[in-house]
Amino acid sequence: MPLVDPNALETTIRDAISDVIAPLQQKLVFLTERVDETRQLIMPVDNRLNAINDQLQNVHLDQASDEIRRASLRFNPL
Secondary structure, X not given: OOOOXXXXXXXXXXXXXXXXXXXXXXXXXXXXXXXXXXXXXXXXXXXXXXXXXXXXXXXXXXXXXHHHHHHHHHHOOX
């Protein structure tokens, strides 16, 4: 009767899982790098859009202040 390695099944399963997981890990690393690159490209645009949004909010606040001033002058002329 041939000798049977008691760990053969475990080794076979471990090797099969490694064969499946290794390419997936490589793909994950690749995709993570692409995400990081994309973030670096988007960040300046996002910062610029935030700055524009801040400016627009200031314009709206200035316009609202002007409207309030005009309305108050109509009710309380100097």
